[in-house]
Amino acid sequence: FGMLFNAAVLFWNDTPVKGRFEVHSKRSLTEMLLEQNRLNVVDERDISLRSQDFYLDSEKVNLAHLAENGRKWGVSLIVMGRISKIAFRRKDDDVGLLRPSAAKAAASVELRLIDVAQAKEIALGQGAGLSENSSLNLFGEGAEDTESARNDLVAEAIVDAIQKALPALNKEIDRIQWRGKIAKIAGVKLYVNAGRATGVKVGDILKVNSQGQDIFDPETGLFLGRTAGDLKGTLEVMEYFGEDGSIARVHSGANFLEGDVIQLY
Numbered sequence: 341f342g343m344l345f346n347a348a349v350l351f352w353n354d355t356p357v358k359g360r361f362e363v364h365s366k367r368s369l370t371e372m373l374l375e376q377n378r379l380n381v382v383d384e385r386d387i388s389l390r391s392q393d394f395y396l397d398s399e400k401v402n403l404a405h406l407a408e409n410g411r412k413w414g415v416s417l418i419v420m421g422r423i424s425k426i427a428f429r430r431k432d433d434d435v436g437l438l439r440p441s442a443a444k445a446a447a448s449v450e451l452r453l454i455d456v457a458q459a460k461e462i463a464l465g466q467g468a469g470l471s472e473n474s475s476l477n478l479f480g481e482g483a484e485d486t487e488s489a490r491n492d493l494v495a496e497a498i499v500d501a502i503q504k505a506l507p508a509l510n511k512e513i514d515r516i517q518w519r520g521k522i523a524k525i526a527g528v529k530l531y532v533n534a535g536r537a538t539g540v541k542v543g544d545i546l547k548v549n550s551q552g553q554d555i556f557d558p559e560t561g562l563f564l565g566r567t568a569g570d571l572k573g574t575l576e577v578m579e580y581f582g583e584d585g586s587i588a589r590v591h592s593g594a595n596f597l598e599g600d601v602i603q604l605y
């Protein structure tokens with residue numbers, strides 16, 4: 341990819357089961373995103389974590405409020421997580437001195453990807469996670485550890501759910517992250533070095549810029565982004581060619597050159 345977008349991560353537990361699961365979930369999701377090297381996750385300090393501020397109802401997010409906060413935090417994308425279901429079941433055999441114990445936890449998680457500039461939800465991933473364990477307990481022991489064991493098992497189920505929901509977001513992140521180039525100009529046809537395999541779709545509008553410069557934080561060395569260069573105009577993808585190329589036509593603007601940088605508009 342040509343650059344990594346800055347992103348904020350939010351997470352809520354919208355179930356009656358309490359146990360600081362939103363804190364653990366946010367940390368786990370952030371670690372996954374950083375490990376994948378798909379996004380720069382920034383620290384969105386001093387934000388209200390009340391889910392009702394960011395949701396209009398149980399199914400619809402408040403895009404205007406999210407975009408407003410995203411601009412305040414200086415991010416391009418917001419990754420929103422929500423735990424919608426937690427279930428826990430434990431079964432103890434009540435016969436004998438050594439008593440088998442089995443426990444299962446299930447959790448449902450949804451992840452949403454918000455484009456701050458467009459105030460638009462661009463991806464939704466959903467996952468159902470499971471976790472279970474079994475043990476032998478001496479009669480009369482282990483009761484004080486029940487809540488802790490439950491919370492650990494639930495946390496594992498939530499991580500499993502996040503892992504299952506994340507690919508839907510990664511697919512869209514990969515699609516918007518790429519930076520292509522104009523490979524060749526032949527009359528009214530502009531050949532672009534990205535097509536079906538990259539995720540470019542017929543009808544997509546591509547913005548065209550002159551090449552910019554990579555900018556790094558002088559203190560941390562962290563890649564902050566690439567300057568956009570001069571915006572020249574836009575292209576419309578008309579058809580595919582080759583293994584991963586597309587043919588576009590001018591949608592707006594002029595003076596395009598081979599080597600000009602393109603991105604999804």
